[in-house]
Amino acid sequence: MKVIYKNDGINSWIILNREDKLNALDMESWAELRDSLRKADEDSSIAIVITGKGRAFSAGDDIYAMEGLSSADEAEKFFNTLYSAVEALIEVKKPVIALVNGLAYGGGCEILLLSDIVVSSEDAVFSISEGKLGLIPPMACAIGYKALGRKITRLLFTAEAINAMEAKEIGLVDYVVPKEKLMEQLNAVIKMISQLDQDAVRSMKSWTRLDLKMIEKAVKELSILCLTSSAKDRMSDFIYKHAS
Template identity: 40%
Template sequence: MAPEHLLYTVDEPIATITLNRPEKLNALAVQTWDELRACLERADEDAAVRTIVLEGAGRAFCSGDDIGDLDFGTAGDAWAYAERIIRSGLTIDRIDTPVIAKVDGLAFGGGCELAVLPDVTIASEDARFRMPESLIGAVPGIGLARFPELIGLKRTRELFLTNRELSGVEAHDIGLVNEVVPADSLDDVVAQRAADVASTAPVSTRLIKRTLNARLADEAEGVSALTFALTTEDMKTGMDAFFDDRDPDWDDK
């Protein structure tokens, strides 16, 4: 069955996965996460695909998780949600096929996590990165599991605690992205980098990615932290304030 929230195309040896909810700035609903995991695994199982490009349609790469999904009846529901989205996102790590993120426009929250998880991230000068989860009482589950390894503990603390927005150049400076290029050059640069990866020896590529990623932390702590955050009164307070377009009055419980 064709995905509804994504576009999946193959122009051998490159597969392209496009987040395709531009009217919602490509927000990540549960269905989006599920389709992303399926498309990544589909590309990885295709021997003709040597590189995967991940991009967003419209004026954003991805605005983050769809807040319409963040309403849970029980702690078990929250745990199932946290595990589901984190495992889907970390499929990028687990598959052998290299993934390149092409980031233009905003990449916030889960969208920022999704932008920097791939093996290579190339951003336009117009890209913007931000981790605003704590503003609504949530935590960045994938980020807790991966960002310290990617950019170091000090930088991770700063991003998660201050919520400040980074330009593409600033994101490059701290190691969130590999390369920043003018917006009108982004397509050409990503196409060239994808071709470069696709031209390498298949066995070498798989071994390099598999060996490097074997050292990454397990996601269990990220799942636990996100599950807990999703069931707190602070989360409810933050969500209510977000929808009412006002500052939250935190209860700290």
């Protein structure tokens, strides 16, 4: 399984499980993430926790998988699956906590924009680097400016990597703790949530739900860009460099 779902009686855990690929998200991963979110939304948990296995939260979309898309139909299928996971993430009725245990790049970083609370280890690194590949980060483009203002454009237009404290300063992250304190901080957040009236929590969740329309448009544009010669060349170059 590329995504693990489990319920510990308090939280629903969704664990990205491609440790050897830095939890990069291929089509199967996006589908399993979607299905796990739907399960978590129906179980008895207070909150949904998304994290990654190993040293990464997620390196984002699997570049090898995207580079291999050879037709409009293949691209549409891949990105429709991605969008279905994003839709599930936005429509869940419980708070979503991202527990960032390591690097969060590209789509992995964008998941944080769709989460309600982000708890990060102090050694985590963040980057939105799709521009290097001739692509766009759809969630960051569609709702990033509304969420973070001009601070998000720095990440979009430089593709630079920032550390956890910088991510907190711009509002991408809420809590930064040493890696060994991640669970302690998570439990503190869960305790605060559990002390609230849960009907009120669900109501607040519905009022703060993001508009999917702009994200859907951006995902469609990404599916087109993915097939351009420029993007193909840049993705192939990335793969060649990392295979060397």
